[in-house]
Each structure stands twice: as structure tokens, then as C-alpha cells.
Amino acid sequence: MTPSMDNDIALSxxxxxxxxxxxxxxxxxxxxxxxxxxxxxGLLGPNGAGKTTLISILCTLLRPTAGSAAVFGQDVVRQAGxxxxxxxxxxxxxxxxxxLTARENLRYFARIQRLPGRDIEAxxxxxxxxxxxxxxxxxRVASFSGGMKRRANLAAGILHQPELLFLDExxxxxxxxxxxxxxxxxxxxxxxxxxxxxxxxxxxEVQQLCDDIAIVDSGKVIxxxxxxxxxxxxxxxQNLEELFLVLTGKQLRD
Amino acid sequence: xxxxxxxxxxxxxxxxxxxxxxxxxxxxxxxVLVLSLVQDDLFRASGQAATRAVFVxxxxxxxxxxxAAQLEATGALELVREDSGQKISADQARQLxxxxxxxxxxxxxxxxxxxxxxSAESTVRAAxxxxxxxxxxxxxxxxxxxxxxxxxxSAVTTALQQGLLALEIKRKSxxxxxxxxxxxxxxxxxxxxxxxxxxxxxxxxxxxxxWASKPLVKLDEESVFADKYPTLPTSVQQNVPAWTLFGMxxxxxxxxxxxxxxxxxxxxxxxxxxxxxxxSLLLGxxxxxxxxxxxxxxxxxxxGKFILPLLGTPVLELGSxxxxxxxxxxxxxxxxxxxxxxVGVLARSYDQASTFGSVSVVIxxxxxxxxxxxxxxxxxxxxxxxxxxxxxxxxAFLDIFxxxxxxxxxxxxxxxLVLFFLVCLGFALVVFQRWRRGI
Numbered sequence: 001m002t003p004s005m006d007n008d009i010a011l012s013x014x015x016x017x018x019x020x021x022x023x024x025x026x027x028x029x030x031x032x033x034x035x036x037x038x039x040x041x042g043l044l045g046p047n048g049a050g051k052t053t054l055i056s057i058l059c060t061l062l063r064p065t066a067g068s069a070a071v072f073g074q075d076v077v078r079q080a081g082x083x084x085x086x087x088x089x090x091x092x093x094x095x096x097x098x099x100l101t102a103r104e105n106l107r108y109f110a111r112i113q114r115l116p117g118r119d120i121e122a123x124x125x126x127x128x129x130x131x132x133x134x135x136x137x138x139x140r141v142a143s144f145s146g147g148m149k150r151r152a153n154l155a156a157g158i159l160h161q162p163e164l165l166f167l168d169e170x171x172x173x174x175x176x177x178x179x180x181x182x183x184x185x186x187x188x189x190x191x192x193x194x195x196x197x198x199x200x201x202x203x204x205e206v207q208q209l210c211d212d213i214a215i216v217d218s219g220k221v222i223x224x225x226x227x228x229x230x231x232x233x234x235x236x237x238q239n240l241e242e243l244f245l246v247l248t249g250k251q252l253r254d
Numbered sequence: 255x256x257x258x259x260x261x262x263x264x265x266x267x268x269x270x271x272x273x274x275x276x277x278x279x280x281x282x283x284x285x286v287l288v289l290s291l292v293q294d295d296l297f298r299a300s301g302q303a304a305t306r307a308v309f310v311x312x313x314x315x316x317x318x319x320x321x322a323a324q325l326e327a328t329g330a331l332e333l334v335r336e337d338s339g340q341k342i343s344a345d346q347a348r349q350l351x352x353x354x355x356x357x358x359x360x361x362x363x364x365x366x367x368x369x370x371x372x373s374a375e376s377t378v379r380a381a382x383x384x385x386x387x388x389x390x391x392x393x394x395x396x397x398x399x400x401x402x403x404x405x406x407x408s409a410v411t412t413a414l415q416q417g418l419l420a421l422e423i424k425r426k427s428x429x430x431x432x433x434x435x436x437x438x439x440x441x442x443x444x445x446x447x448x449x450x451x452x453x454x455x456x457x458x459x460x461x462x463x464x465w466a467s468k469p470l471v472k473l474d475e476e477s478v479f480a481d482k483y484p485t486l487p488t489s490v491q492q493n494v495p496a497w498t499l500f501g502m503x504x505x506x507x508x509x510x511x512x513x514x515x516x517x518x519x520x521x522x523x524x525x526x527x528x529x530x531x532x533x534s535l536l537l538g539x540x541x542x543x544x545x546x547x548x549x550x551x552x553x554x555x556x557x558g559k560f561i562l563p564l565l566g567t568p569v570l571e572l573g574s575x576x577x578x579x580x581x582x583x584x585x586x587x588x589x590x591x592x593x594x595x596x597v598g599v600l601a602r603s604y605d606q607a608s609t610f611g612s613v614s615v616v617i618x619x620x621x622x623x624x625x626x627x628x629x630x631x632x633x634x635x636x637x638x639x640x641x642x643x644x645x646x647x648x649x650a651f652l653d654i655f656x657x658x659x660x661x662x663x664x665x666x667x668x669x670x671l672v673l674f675f676l677v678c679l680g681f682a683l684v685v686f687q688r689w690r691r692g693i
Contacts, residue, residue, distance in 0.1 A: 059527045061690075081529060089527045093520030097263070099270035104263075111259035112530050140270075156524070 042210030088162030147178030260538020282501020308359035315367020495651030509594030547587030592678030
């Protein structure tokens with residue numbers, strides 16, 4: 001199996017293996033995956049399941065030990081430069097400069113994304129407005145609340161209107177209002193054509209947002225499909241959280 | 255455009271970091287100010303200016319005055335006889351040394367002249383009569399500050415002994431001049447017996463004591479320094495470039511810190527998923543900090559040129575090759591930034607970078623002659639100093655400031671500094687590339 005060149009496929013991974021030096025077992029163990037263009041794909045799994053490793057490989061941050069992956073048909077290792085022009089990342093960390101204002105941060109990332117100089121200010125304002133931070137644009141990020149930081153983090157990821165956006169737990173540790181705003185905006189971005197790869201531990205978010213999910217454990221995909229279809233397969237599970245616990249077990253993952 | 259964006263971002267970040275700015279600008283300025291002032295006396299004591307010493311002359315004859323004249327004639331000592339318009343007593347002299355105001359004091363005893371002349375006469379008389387003599391040895395009191403270093407103390411002692419020797423020779427010559435005719439007459443009369451000398455006037459030559467003070471050999475002093483130290487710098491010429499370089503290399507800490515913070519905060523991961531080259535990211539940092547280093551350099555020169563002279567030190571002479579000076583400053587700044595980038599990619603935490611960065615810079619500074627000039631280091635350390643980039647920079651600056659160096663004469667140092675930068679940047683790019691590939 002080789003990564004797909006199909007125009008409908010945003011992302012494909014074939015037999016991906018990642019072994020970290022001195023690790024007892026692989027972080028990814030022959031993981032294969034295909035994600036349709038225009039979908040909101042939920043990537044679920046307990047801590048240490050391999051979600052962040054998978055996203056890092058797909059974002060060109062990490063090289064796989066074996067296997068291959070492609071974004072819109074471009075190999076993430078051999079054509080990393082081209083892949084980077086099509087993707088956006090909203091990492092789990094607040095990947096912003098805390099001593100700069102939200103506007104200064106976004107301006108900088110816009111230049112690095114090579115947006116035309118004349119468009120930068122308008123684009124920065126639009127992204128800040130999208131996440132509800134336009135009136136706070138000139139405050140330093142360090143002075144933001146947790147929710148504001150998460151929203152600014154999202155704004156930096158969508159500045160260049162990527163075709164594929166990776167979101168690594170973008171709503172962790174924030175209040176219901178900020179979470180609601182982020183989920184609404186993500187749905188809008190998807191409606192505008194952006195493919196989203198979404199990882200989270202909040203199952204209700206996945207149920208609300210994602211049309212396709214994969215549950216990953218020990219570096220392998222153990223369940224795959226639409227949330228409703230997966231629930232239908234397990235009669236005993238009332239919701240996605242119960243299904244998740246049935247599939248991955250109740251033992252702690254530290 | 256990417257490079258400019260990176261430079262602008264780095265400068266913005268730095269402008270928001272007050273502690274970082276303090277380290278970069280205030281610390282080197284304080285170092286230059288304090289160390290130039292503290293070491294000014296030391297540099298003077300090393301032979302640039304006369305050493306000031308308290309001189310108490312209790313002698314009632316001329317020997318004390320002669321001795322003082324002998325010492326002052328060497329040009330190495332400036333004798334201080336009064337304090338606040340009052341003659342200094344022996345006790346006060348001791349107190350002045352004890353309080354650290356002077357490194358040493360001399361007290362010439364009351365009957366110094368008389369004792370010296372009596373001893374000289376008895377020694378000469380005994381010699382002429384082929385008798386043994388054991389003249390009274392007069393004592394000259396010297397108070398030393400116990401903190402005075404051994405070399406300095408022995409240099410002063412040697413100068414005093416030379417002065418005393420000259421004084422003794424003069425007194426012995428005078429005694430010889432006086433006693434020789436007398437002894438000749440006495441000997442001749444004794445040898446001719448009671449008859450031979452009768453009626454014969456015995457004329458013996460009179461000796462003038464001036465011959466004793468005329469030197470037969472003149473000491474021709476020439477400093478045999480290594481080729482690169484034919485002349486020595488003033489405290490300002492040594493300290494301003496030395497501590498400026500130290501401050502410039504301390505840029506390692508904030509520069510490495512930005513890379514580590516970007517790694518820890520996740521911004522570097524975000525940047526690495528963007529279409530930007532490693533070279534552009536690293537050169538953006540280098541360029542911004544290069545600018546900071548050059549501003550630092552300009553400020554330090556201004557301190558040496560305008561502020562330090564107000565506090566009594568010599569003015570910083572900048573030599574006559576401004577282009578060479580700028581080139582050396584630029585290459586030293588490049589070397590410092592290259593090293594900062596290398597530390598930033600190799601260190602795993604800010605603590606690691608700040609500890610390793612500061613310790614390695616202090617070691618390189620010590621080896622390169624920033625703390626103690628290379629020319630006073632032991633030979634082994636002088637040999638090691640050639641491995642210090644701070645030493646290359648300092649030698650180049652001193653060449654321009656002290657020895658009227660030109661662009662041509664500092665080109666070797668400039669090349670070494672630029673090469674050091676390129677090697678550091680090359681290593682950093684290799685490590686950075688490995689990060690980006692996730693190896």
C-alpha cells in the first residue's frame with residue numbers, strides 16, 4: 001500500500017512506525033490511515049497512545065522510522081517543504097511569544113508564512129476577530145487568560161488559511177465559553193473547505209464536531225469510523241466515552 | 255523579508271526583556287568602569303608611573319637628603335614627605351601604610367649621616383691598614399603593606415638597596431680621599447725611618463670623592479617582550495576592550511535563551527511546520543544580536559573616551575584605524591553570536607545554557623587576557639591564550655589602540671574570529687537540521 005494520490009484524500013499514512021531511541025516499544029506500530037478532504041477527523045487515544053507522534057510526523061516535525069505518509073499526495077519526508085505550505089498547526093502548547101502582543105505575534109507568523117505585506121494587517125485583524133480577540137489585540141499574550149491564549153493560539157494556526165489544520169488538544173484547560181467559541185469557529189472553517197485533524201480527550205467535543213474518528217492505542221488504530229456508526233456497533237455503550245473505555249480499558253496510562 | 259521579520263521579532267522580544275537588557279548593557283558598562291578604576295593603580299605600579307611612597311627624614315646630616323635625591327633620580331619613586339601640609343612623622347608613616355593609603359614608607363633615622371660617615375671611615379681606614387673591620391650597621395626602617403605583592407615588594411627593596419649602595423660608595427670614597435694622603439704619609443714616614451723623612455716634604459695626591467659617583471657602566475633598559483607586546487596598554491586601553499568583549503560574549507546567555515525558550519514554549523515547533531529555512535531562522539537571531547553587540551561596543555568606547563577620564567583615568571586612545579576597529583568589533587560580535595547560537599542548540603534547558611555559557615565565557619576571558627593581561631601570565635597560560643576568541647579580539651583591539659595597528663595587522667585576528675563564527679554556525683545548523691528532521 002502506498003500513500004494515495006487521490007484528490008479526495010487529504011492525508012494518508014501507510015504502515016507508519018516510529019521507535020524513539022531507548023524506548024521499550026514503538027510509539028507507532030505499523031499505523032495506517034486515510035483522511036478525506038474537507039472532513040473533521042477526530043484522533044482519540046489515551047495518554048501515550050501515539051497521537052502526538054502521529055501528528056508530529058504528519059506536520060513534518062518528526063521522521064518516521066518506517067512507513068510513509070502524505071499530505072495532499074505530497075510525501076511528508078521527501079516533500080516536506082511543499083507539505084508545510086499546505087498545513088497549519090495549533091499545538092497543545094501555547095506556541096506564542098508571551099512578551100509580544102497578540103497582534104505582534106500574528107504579524108510575525110504572517111510574515112514567516114510569506115503572506116503578501118499589503119494583506120498582512122487585514123488578515124491579522126480578521127483572524128483576531130474570528131477568535132474574538134480584536135479588541136485585545138494590543139495586549140501582551142502573557143497577560144491573557146487561559147481561554148484567550150488558546151484562542152490566540154488558534155488564530156496563529158489559521159492565519160495563512162491552510163488546507164489542512166492539525167489541532168492538538170486546542171481546548172484543554174479553558175472555560176465553556178472559550179471552548180464553545182473555538183468549536184464554532186472550527187466548524188465554520190471546515191464549512192469553508194478546511195480539513196481538520198483534531199485530537200482531544202473531551203469525547204463530547206468529538207461527538208459534536210467530528211464526522212470521522214480513529215481511536216489509537218499502543219501505536220495502532222483500534223477503531224475507525226463515524227462516531228454514530230462506532231456507537232451502533234457497541235450496544236452496551238451510551239456515548240463515545242463509554243465506547244472509548246471499552247476499547248482502551250480502564251487501567252491508568254501514566 | 256523573512257530575515258527582516260526574524261530580526262524585528264528578536265529585537266522586539268529583547269526590548270521587552272529588562273533583565274536581558276541589563277545583562278547586555280549595564281553589566282559591561284559597570285565592569286569597564288569599576289575595573290578600569292580599580293586596576294588603574296595596578297597598571298601604574300607595573301611601571302607606567304612612579305610609585306608613591308612616604309619618606310620621613312629624621313637625619314640631621316646630608317645623607318638622608320642625598321638618599322632621597324638618589325631615589326627620586328631613578329624616576330621610579332615619588333616620595334611624599336607631607337600630609338595635609340604637615341611633615342609626616344614616623345608613627346604617622348606607619349599608620350598611612352597600615353591604612354592602605356601607601357604601599358610602603360621609609361624612615362631615615364636621626365643620626366643616619368653621622369653613623370654612615372663613621373662606619374665608612376672606619377671601614378676605609380681598616381682596609382688601608384690591612385686590618386679587619388666590623389663597622390656598625392645602621393638600620394633604615396621600611397614599612398610595607400602586607401598586601402603588597404612579592405614581585406612589587408622585591409622591586410622596591412632592590413631600588414632602595416641600589417640607593418643605599420650609591421650612598422655608601424659616595425661616603426666611602428670621601429673617606430678614602432681624606433684618609434689616603436694621611437695614610438700614605440704615615441706609611442712613608444714609617445718606612446724611611448727617623449732619618450729619611452727629615453727635611454723632605456712628602457707630597458701625596460689628593461683624592462676627590464666625585465669619581466665615585468661617575469658611572470662606568472650605564473644600564474641600557476630594553477623591554478624584551480614577545481613581538482606582540484612591544485608596548486604596554488594603559489588600564490583603560492586594556493580594560494575597555496577587554497570587558498567590552500566580555501560583555502559582547504555574554505550575549506551567549508540571552509541568545510541561547512531565546513532558542514531554548516522557543517523550544518520549550520512550542521514556538522519553534524510551530525515555526526518548523528512553516529515554510530521557513532533553518533538558515534533564515536538562525537541568521538535572523540544572529541543579525542539582531544549582532545546589532546546589539548555593536549551598540550554595546552559603541553557605548554563601551556564612549557565610557558572609555560568620555561566617562562572614565564572624568565574619574566581620573568587616562569583617556570581611551572582609539573588609534574588611527576577606525577575601519578580596522580569597526581571590522582574587529584564586527585567580527586568579535588559575529589563570533590559571540592555564533593557561539594550563542596551553538597550553545598542554544600546544544601543546551602537542553604535555560605539553566606544548562608546559562609551555566610555553561612557563562613562559565614565558558616569566563617574561562618575564555620581569563621585565558622584571553624581579559625582579567626589578567628596575557629603579558630603577565632605564566633608562559634604556559636600565554637600559550638593557551640591563543641585558543642581564546644576573546645584573546646583574538648583583545649589582541650586585535652590592543653594592536654589598534656596601543657600599537658597603531660592597521661587593517662592589515664589585524665586581518666589575522668579578524669579571519670580567526672569570522673572562522674570561529676562560521677564553525678559555530680555550521681555546527682548549529684547541522685544540529686538544527688537534525689531537530690527539524692526529527693532525528
